[in-house]
Amino acid sequence: MTYCLGILLDEGLLLMADTRTNAGVDNISSYQKLHCLERTPDREIYAACCGSLSATQAVLSLVAEGVGRKGEGPGRSLPEAVSMFRCAQIVGEAVRSANRALGEALEPEKARGTTCLLLGGRIGSEPPRLFQIYAEGNFIECKADVPFLQIGETKYGRPILDRVINRTTPLAAAVKIGFLSFDSAMRSNLSVARPIDLMVMPADARAPTLSKRIENDDAYFNDLSSRWSSLLFDATQAIPDPAFMSQVEVPRPLAVVSDIRA
């Protein structure tokens, strides 16, 4: 499994991806899943990929070489695309092609494998845009009502996003909340793990993009994780117990009950 998260805010775009790959619990490895597809003065395009590693790598190569024939017409390769929408079409085509080839290869084994991805970036001085490209190659764009997109092992890390993120969340706070979302996923699922790759693209095209890897021993992340446990505990304490529980007689002394159980 994998966990990738994209958040699109007034202040900018961020993409995060873990790096764990596994083919069974006895075959785990670490591969980069957040890739820079294009970085020139007029465009920066990133993808966070989830699914079959062979299909993902095929997508990256197809996109790098140009989907269809390069120069065939406008918008067949990322350097030529006139908008992020055209980039999503090109990458979607590569995803569909790679997944179709993998499906044919696996069919005799009755096995299945696909890749899908989050695509984010900007062309020129436009604000960043964020897309989720499905395994079939079609895609949706992130909009203000729900300013984030997730792929992979999404559920453990979703409640904090649902509650806390909105379009006006500051970029630095969103990075922190994204880390909390990853921490929840990693705590409950072994198939998501550090290092985490991070890309932060401010809305202002003149401000440089930040790329960073959060390593296994990252002190800030470790501190965030342990603070979060105690903050969550404190938060539960701040909510009053249900009044109906006052009817329930709890056993005393507790130590004796533990002893009986042991």
Next chain:
Amino acid sequence: MTYCLGILLDEGLLLMADTRTNAGVDNISSYQKLHCLERTPDREIYAACCGSLSATQAVLSLVAEGVGRKGEGPGRSLPEAVSMFRCAQIVGEAVRSANRALGEALEPEKARGTTCLLLGGRIGSEPPRLFQIYAEGNFIECKADVPFLQIGETKYGRPILDRVINRTTPLAAAVKIGFLSFDSAMRSNLSVARPIDLMVMPADARAPTLSKRIENDDAYFNDLSSRWSSLLFDATQAIPDPAFMSQVEVPRPLAVVSDIRA
């Protein structure tokens, strides 16, 4: 889908289950999933069920009528079982039988359906015990290292349990934390919904068991849900932003960026 949660603590046992059933988003209904299987002076046994409603109802009827022939030997029905382990065997047998019959019925349609459940209760003055019975009828018992079991839509509601619950958590606090876990699941997944049924069994067999339904308009639950959102936000604020984000230039004024986007 469904969400059922069992928590086994030094102070006692609790079981919670939502009541939403659905066969597609255009066919939703409300059915009780937390059932009292046996309640006599010397035993109280409850089940929280997840999966095919027809298989669940078959399990309840098979258990009520006695699995195999009643009186065939000791432990073939819940009133005769000498331990909670024997109860889990009996209920497991009913689960296997109901799932096998449903599988045969659905096979021509290439459809699948099963039920599984959490079984909790006590025999005599023993402390309560909690089991998870799989669709195949085998089962595991809840032990101190991870003092809870979940079935159904488990992932959204798991992070709060992983962080906050341990064997010594007070029963009243565990009810509150269980509600928070349900609230996370309900917020992210339409197939989990109130009313929530709740059973609280204190470890001391002399203390009465509490059964309660949390309705759609329950004031305590509504308050807990809105408090939790603001407590989570406050908790994220209490963690410092990552130092590396000070390098990232955020656009100013923000209002102008919003206008460009709109």
